[in-house]
Amino acid sequence: MKHKLMLGRYIEGQSLLHRLDPRSKLAGMLCFIAAVFLINSYVTLFIGLVFTLIIIVLTKIPLSYYIRAIKPLIFLIAFITLFHIFFHTEGARMLKVGVFSIYSGGLEKGLVAAGRMTLFIAFASVLSFTTQPDRIANALGSFLRPLKRLGVPVERLTLMLSLSLRFIPTIFEEAERIWKAQVSRGFSLADQPLKEKAKRTIALLVPVTSSAFRRAESLADAMEARSYRLGASRSQYRQMLWKRSDTLFVLSFTLPICLITLFN
Amino acid sequence: MGITFEQVSYRYKERALKQHLALDHIDLSLKTNQFITIVGAPGSGKSTLLQHLNGLLRADHGTIHVLDMVISPSPAKLPKGLNQRIGLVFQYPEQQLFKETIWEDLLYGPLNFDMSKTEAELAAKTAAEFMGLDDLILAKCPYQLSSGQIRKAAIAAVLAAGPEIIVLDEPTASLDASSRLELMTLLHRQCQEQGRTVIVVTHALEEVAPFTDQIIVMDEGTIAFVGKPHELVNRTDLIDKAGLQIPAAYELYAALQKPLRLSKLDHYPSAAELAAVIKAAIS
Amino acid sequence: MPLMYNQDDKHKPPAIQLNNIRFQRGSHTVLKQLSISIPAGQWVAIAGCNGSGKSTLARLINGLLQASSGKIIIHGQPLQQEHIYDVRSQIGYIFASPDDQFIGLTVRDDIAFGLENLCLPREQIEQRIQTYAKLLHLTELLDRHPATLSGGQKQRAALAAVLAMQPSVLILDEATSMLDSHFRDQLLQCLQALHVEQQLTLITISHDIKELSAADRLIMLHDGVILADGKPEDLLIQQQLLKACRLEAPYVLELCKELRLQGIDIGESINEQEVLNKLWALLSSRSPIAIKSAR
Incomplete structure (x- = not known):
């Protein structure tokens, strides 16, 4: 049986981070984003980096996995860095490259921006490596629950999220098969202007979409046949237990936030 | 001319936990103008093998000769026209239909392969007629057809491009019994009357036994058997491993062979033939 | 004339009774004045060509569709829209597509899904997951995502998920049509064991002669009416009946x-x-x- 790429790239383990309630990890993520936003200098970046490395060590997952997660986005990071470097003119002029000049202020801004992006990706990886996708979905669902009072269809959204997680690999496989079938019939996007390419993609979009609709209908029948009713109360098999370690984890974010604010 | 695999190997490219060989140094030589069946357990490499025939997958090592074309491992370029001359029909081919009418879908392949409008229309008409799809059906949208009709339409769409070899992965999956027989008969006629090479992957040995000239059994990326169906039925080890069932014709013949002192089988015995043989043995 | 089947257990109340059922879809009458009585514990196979109304009939029984006229009585209770969810927990339904009825992210979650709908407490859900996973040899596969499972494994999971709800009636709507012969046999053996051990009322819709002949009783539908109703070994030897149901003589x-x-x-x-x-x-x-x- 082929082992397909799993969504979320969950990596099995028993570390402290693995055993935390997904809600605390999600809450931690929000705190972390706040902290990262406040980073604006080499010093504050260093604080953020240390904190992130501590968390990475706690996941007991080798650093190479995180580097592999960052690699695909290296061009984006480089672009942002260069953008800042060339378009900020504060500080002392350090280098002259033809028409462009690099200033120390720009360099700092560029490196800090790159650092922030990297930290962000690293933490997102911590979340996805240590938490199974459906648990993230459960956590999101529980966070959104108070919004029910405002008329937000929380149950529907949570259902959509978990069904997406269930079906994305399956639909991806089907899309691949349809692509292969069309290629076998002479489908090709090579050497075509963009407009023509877009037009030709209908050969992929129509089958995949109509199949998705068909699936949705069958799925609705299957769910109803198993006594599912939208809005009816149901029990919950998967439990999320908030322990003391979870509270401590979320509270621990106050340290970097305070430090970063101090050194801001 | 024929189909030859010379020491072809292929490893899955996905981020798999175990990287094993999907095709393990395959050596295979097949004649054209035949009805060939490929069987094997799930994961034995059948679908992978099929996709090497029209260049969808490229071997890591080894050379594949198809008709007068040579397929070498990448980065060598694929021979021109490979796609058109080898028609590949995937499982549940009706999923690939996307045009508003069946007729337009039949034209899709031929037009993609740079046939003129007139040529394409003639090719589509011929394919439709062969598969028994009349003008009424051709004007319909895919959702209005029965499962048997839509399967025939999808296969006609591949036939319309005029391939010399047609390869089908489980063409009868999910169809009712009569539609299965109908489809197999049509594919056999493609071989007999049109001279096309037909390669079918299936596990329903029962429905393919009366038609197939050769059977290939794959096992864990290797070729475990090449020969005639009546030769395969004695290989119970292969039959069990591939999850196959011996067709009733062979089972009954085998049960009657010794007591009625029947001669060794060298082809598939139809019910009429077997009845005649029994009558002769009894009288 | 349709052949009538002689009920051996006339004194037992029928598990399922359909009285003069008619189902209309637009201008087309899919089922015409159908009346069937199925005693508890019977294994009924239903055959017919596409469009004969087999799937429609099955979906009427578990309330996925509503009859245009006529009455459906399940275990003595008439089927009404208000009680439909109670009825559904008693009637398990297995569909043809292994993927499109696999709801959970793992086998475990899929089995839990129906049980959550029944508002069972967590411990009981866990118990049933273990029991039915064991019954269908799925214990090692409990934490796998469906994209890593074969069609046969997914259908076994569907069966576990539905059986875990402990229905009294099990409907299998072409449940093996997308599987290869190996899994087909496996599933058939499983059903035969269940039928004997748990006295489930089974309704199997199939195109496969082997599956049809495993049942106690065979009902052949054609164009919305009952063409024949009797023992599989008596009906499956009649050429005209086979032809009408698009079955091929073995x-x-x-x-x-x-x-x-x-x-x-x-x-x-x-x-x-x-x-x-x-x-x-x-x-x-x-x-x-x-x-x-x-x-």
Whole structure:
């Protein structure tokens, strides 16, 4: 049986981070984003980096996995860095490259921006490596629950999220098969202007979409046949237990936030 | 001319936990103008093998000769026209239909392969007629057809491009019994009357036994058997491993062979033939 | 004339009763004045060509569709929209597509899904997951995502998920049509065991002669009416009935016909061993031939 790429790239383990309630990890993520936003200098970046490395060590997952997660986005990071470097003119002029000049202020801004992006990706990886996708979905669902009072269809959204997680690999496989079938019939996007390419993609979009609709209908029948009713109360098999370690984890974010604010 | 695999190997490219060989140094030589069946357990490499025939997958090592074309491992370029001359029909081919009418879908392949409008229309008409799809059906949208009709339409769409070899992965999956027989008969006629090479992957040995000239059994990326169906039925080890069932014709013949002192089988015995043989043995 | 089936247990209340059911879809009448009575514990197979109304009939029983007229009575209670969710927990339904009925992210979650809908407490859900996973040999696969499972494994998971809800009736709507013959046999064996051990009322819709002949009773539908209703071994030897349901005569039945043409009359059967025994009896005075038995 082929082992397909799993969504979320969950990596099995028993570390402290693995055993935390997904809600605390999600809450931690929000705190972390706040902290990262406040980073604006080499010093504050260093604080953020240390904190992130501590968390990475706690996941007991080798650093190479995180580097592999960052690699695909290296061009984006480089672009942002260069953008800042060339378009900020504060500080002392350090280098002259033809028409462009690099200033120390720009360099700092560029490196800090790159650092922030990297930290962000690293933490997102911590979340996805240590938490199974459906648990993230459960956590999101529980966070959104108070919004029910405002008329937000929380149950529907949570259902959509978990069904997406269930079906994305399956639909991806089907899309691949349809692509292969069309290629076998002479489908090709090579050497075509963009407009023509877009037009030709209908050969992929129509089958995949109509199949998705068909699936949705069958799925609705299957769910109803198993006594599912939208809005009816149901029990919950998967439990999320908030322990003391979870509270401590979320509270621990106050340290970097305070430090970063101090050194801001 | 024929189909030859010379020491072809292929490893899955996905981020798999175990990287094993999907095709393990395959050596295979097949004649054209035949009805060939490929069987094997799930994961034995059948679908992978099929996709090497029209260049969808490229071997890591080894050379594949198809008709007068040579397929070498990448980065060598694929021979021109490979796609058109080898028609590949995937499982549940009706999923690939996307045009508003069946007729337009039949034209899709031929037009993609740079046939003129007139040529394409003639090719589509011929394919439709062969598969028994009349003008009424051709004007319909895919959702209005029965499962048997839509399967025939999808296969006609591949036939319309005029391939010399047609390869089908489980063409009868999910169809009712009569539609299965109908489809197999049509594919056999493609071989007999049109001279096309037909390669079918299936596990329903029962429905393919009366038609197939050769059977290939794959096992864990290797070729475990090449020969005639009546030769395969004695290989119970292969039959069990591939999850196959011996067709009733062979089972009954085998049960009657010794007591009625029947001669060794060298082809598939139809019910009429077997009845005649029994009558002769009894009288 | 449709053949009537003689009920052995006339005193038992029928598990399922359909009285004069009619189902209309637009201008097309899919089911016309259908009346069927299925006693508890019976295994009924339903055959018919596409469009004969087999799936419609099945979906009427578990309330996925509503009849245009007529009454449906399940375990003595008439089927009404208000009680539909209670009824659904008693009638398990397995669909043809292994993927499109796999709801959870793992086998475990899929089995839990229906139980959560029944508002069972967590401990009971856990218990049932373990029991039914064991029954269907899924214990090692409990934490796998469906994209890593084969069609047969997914159908087993569907069966576990539905059985865990402990229905009294199980409907299988072409549940094996997308599987290969190996899994088909596996599932058939499983059903045979369940039928004996748990006395479930089974309704199987199929195109496969082997599956149809495993049932106690066969109902053949054609164009929305009952064409035949009787024992599978009696109905499946009739050429016109087979044709109407788009079934093909198995090889052994063809052989019987050809033998008759040759002047050798051993009657008609779809059972290979039976035919061999009859041939042997005809040749007389020797011990029976046996086929090397399949799994």
